[in-house]
Amino acid sequence: MQSSDRHGTTSRPGRTIRSATSTDDRFAEIFGFSSPFGQPSYTGGQGSANPPRPHKAAPIENRLLCNLEDLYKGATKKIKISREILDSNGRTMSVDEIVTINIKPGWKKGTKITFPEKGNEAPGVIAADIVFIVDEKPHEVFTREGNDLIMTQKISLAEALTGYNAQVTTLDGRHLSISINSDEVVVPKEGMPIPKEPSKKGNLRIKCNIKFPSRLTAQQRAGMKKLLGS
Structure with a gap:
């Protein structure tokens, strides 16, 4: 005849078998052991088989x-x-x-x-x-806008009216003589190289800063009126 105690242990004469709710299994459940043989199974931490990645x-x-x-x-x-x-x-x-x-x-x-x-x-x-x-670095002559180089040239009113040749030294040491006949002159292909196509360049733009005389004599005013047709 078999008998069961209140802890779920089934007894036979001379033999004891632990049930699934034995003390060892409850200990494993509480402390996170998942091995069917009662051995601990770890994840992470020191000594882990899967250490954290750097x-x-x-x-x-x-x-x-x-x-x-x-x-x-x-x-x-x-x-x-x-x-x-x-x-x-x-x-x-x-x-x-x-x-x-x-x-x-x-x-x-x-x-x-x-x-x-x-x-x-x-x-x-x-x-x-x-x-x-x-x-x-800031440059003493040129500023850059995209692939264009910008240069400001100071000229007198007389030079603006009669024409002026600007002498420009390029960034690679060449000397250019450029005729100034408007407020801004665009010189094609004298700007910065284009990175993806170094054989091509932007433009050089020369902007004129005209210096107007602070005062004119009566004779100069008459001459200006005659020149400008007014």
Whole structure:
């Protein structure tokens, strides 16, 4: 004859079998053990079979100041960076490294040059990218608007009325003589190179700043009226 106690254990003479609600199984249920043999099953944490993936550090941005001549003709810049790397024992050490940037003709302000994972190394972290962002130095003669170069030429009223030849030195050292006969003169293909098509260029625009005389004599006024037909 079989008998059951109140804890769910079925007894036979000389033999005891634990039911599914035994103390060991309740212990496993409470503490998260999922193995059918009562062994613990872990997820995450130290010693896990699936350790957390390393995260990548945020990019490190640096300003790359260029003059218009470099952006017109192209140039090569070598820059020293200092960074920390991990040695074979996992310890950090400081090193200096030279990176080379080849500036392409026509590059604009805001152009980014990226050196992947050249930042500091650290355990559990993927090194940051080093990013250089092009900026333009002010030029004493030209300003830039897109692919065009803008130049302001100061001339007198007489020069504006009778004509004037402006002498212009380009960013690559050539000398141009340009006839000024209006408030703005456009010289085709003398602007900045177009990055995707370096053989093509924008325009050079010469804007005239006319200096008017502060006063005129009676004779000059008469002469101006006669000249202008009024």
